[in-house]
Amino acid sequence: MTPERKQKLISTLERRQPDLHLITDQVHKPRNLAALIRTCDAVGIPYVHTVTPKAGYIFKGTAKGSDRWVKMISHDSCEQAIQQVKLQGLKVYAAHFSDRAVDYRDVDYTIPCAILMGSEKEGVSDAAAGLADQHILIPMMGMVGSLNVSTAAGIIMVEAQNQRLKAGLYNESRLDPDEFTDTLFEWSFP
Amino acid sequence: MTPERKQKLISTLERRQPDLHLITDQVHKPRNLAALIRTCDAVGIPYVHTVTPKAGYIFKGTAKGSDRWVKMISHDSCEQAIQQVKLQGLKVYAAHFSDRAVDYRDVDYTIPCAILMGSEKEGVSDAAAGLADQHILIPMMGMVGSLNVSTAAGIIMVEAQNQRLKAGLYNESRLDPDEFTDTLFEWSFP
Numbered sequence: 563m564t565p566e567r568k569q570k571l572i573s574t575l576e577r578r579q580p581d582l583h584l585i586t587d588q589v590h591k592p593r594n595l596a597a598l599i600r601t602c603d604a605v606g607i608p609y610v611h612t613v614t615p616k617a618g619y620i621f622k623g624t625a626k627g628s629d630r631w632v633k634m635i636s637h638d639s640c641e642q643a644i645q646q647v648k649l650q651g652l653k654v655y656a657a658h659f660s661d662r663a664v665d666y667r668d669v670d671y672t673i674p675c676a677i678l679m680g681s682e683k684e685g686v687s688d689a690a691a692g693l694a695d696q697h698i699l700i701p702m703m704g705m706v707g708s709l710n711v712s713t714a715a716g717i718i719m720v721e722a723q724n725q726r727l728k729a730g731l732y733n734e735s736r737l738d739p740d741e742f743t744d745t746l747f748e749w750s751f752p
Numbered sequence: 753m754t755p756e757r758k759q760k761l762i763s764t765l766e767r768r769q770p771d772l773h774l775i776t777d778q779v780h781k782p783r784n785l786a787a788l789i790r791t792c793d794a795v796g797i798p799y800v801h802t803v804t805p806k807a808g809y810i811f812k813g814t815a816k817g818s819d820r821w822v823k824m825i826s827h828d829s830c831e832q833a834i835q836q837v838k839l840q841g842l843k844v845y846a847a848h849f850s851d852r853a854v855d856y857r858d859v860d861y862t863i864p865c866a867i868l869m870g871s872e873k874e875g876v877s878d879a880a881a882g883l884a885d886q887h888i889l890i891p892m893m894g895m896v897g898s899l900n901v902s903t904a905a906g907i908i909m910v911e912a913q914n915q916r917l918k919a920g921l922y923n924e925s926r927l928d929p930d931e932f933t934d935t936l937f938e939w940s941f942p
């Protein structure tokens with residue numbers, strides 16, 4: 563490995579945000595999941611919780627290799643994923659059309675939190691929506707009722723990044739030192 | 753047509769932004785183009801300029817019918833598209849990785865402008881980049897070098913929407929009255 567490559571890995575790890583997660587509730591299309599993971603890498607989200615649809619599911623798509631840089635944690639249900647991140651002290655913001663939804667820019671992403679995205683067809687389930695701490699929404703001005711799930715996720719994740727940039731959360735390493743070392747070791751394999 | 757449906761069409765037209773366009777430079781994947789058009793509808797962009805790749809290209813994907821609400825204008829080259837919007841008095845912001853790129857939030861989307869997106873593989877061509885008034889970039893913190901084109905476009909378009917919401921540009925009808933009437937007529941067909 564070249565020194566430049568090693569430095570790139572280190573400075574990426576220094577910007578990882580261990581207290582910012584993404585949860586996807588049965589996103590069916592592999593290419594949507596791929597785009598989601600690619601944006602997670604870009605904003606420094608280290609963990610994506612997935613609930614894989616029951617039927618035979620093969621992950622492929624243009625993640626541009628970003629699935630290498632983001633840890634996928636799979637769960638049997640979305641409720642299980644939410645409970646797990648809550649035990650870690652994260653608030654859950656569900657991107658969900660409901661009466662209690664607020665503008666996505668009006669919540670605080672600098673606190674430990676997880677962003678929950680619904681599936682293409684069903685959106686966020688009632689059970690999962692009930693467990694979320696807040697519902698958030700990107701205002702829409704057109705005829706069509708929803709955005710593509712990976713587009714919506716990207717918009718929300720980059721808002722989280724903008725808030726965290728402003729708060730200085732990318733300025734010094736925030737990963738647990740052991741995890742930093744282990745991940746660097748793992749990433750260093752060709 | 754129900755009165756509610758007619759009202760929905762009218763209030764959507766009242767929010768359309770005739771001085772905000774999107775230009776796509778040879779986006780090859782129909783599903784990326786579909787997601788792009790869906791976001792255009794959502795933020796009230798009435799016109800998408802496309803440069804279709806030379807080889808046999810069939811448009812399909814989950815535009816959720818939004819291609820009905822957005823006018824597609826096709827061009828032989830990206831330069832041609834840029835020249836056309838410039839003649840209409842629009843500034844062109846190219847989403848493009850270059851030395852002169854600024855943070856995408858640091859440009860003014862409330863003035864008449866067009867957002868130019870590059871293709872998945874080649875990005876924005878040198879010729880098109882040279883014609884653009886400014887280059888803009890979404891900061892990235894990860895390993896992978898770029899976002900998915902429809903994700904990046906969504907992030908930039910919603911920033912434009914946020915600025916225009918703040919400036920009150922969705923508060924009253926901005927379409928030319930004749931175009932308003934013609935489009936309402938067109939949209940009213942089942």
Ligand SMILES: C[S@@+](CC[C@H](N)C(=O)[O-])C[C@H]1O[C@@H](n2cnc3c(N)ncnc32)[C@H](O)[C@@H]1O
Binds near residue numbers: 656659681686
């Ligand atoms: C295609 S949408 C689901 C639409 C579904 N028919 C519904 O009514 O919930 C897929 C997911 O993308 C996210 N999404 C789409 N548009 C959004 C918006 N404007 N604001 C917030 N999230 C959005 C939500 O998480 C949603 O569950």
Ligand SMILES: C[S@@+](CC[C@H](N)C(=O)[O-])C[C@H]1O[C@@H](n2cnc3c(N)ncnc32)[C@H](O)[C@@H]1O
Binds near residue numbers: 846868899
């Ligand atoms: C997959 S990228 C193209 C990557 C191409 N290999 C390059 O180096 O330009 C496709 C398009 O998405 C847009 N894009 C992707 N990531 C972006 C970012 N971080 N900021 C602004 N635009 C971006 C640009 O318009 C780009 O041309």
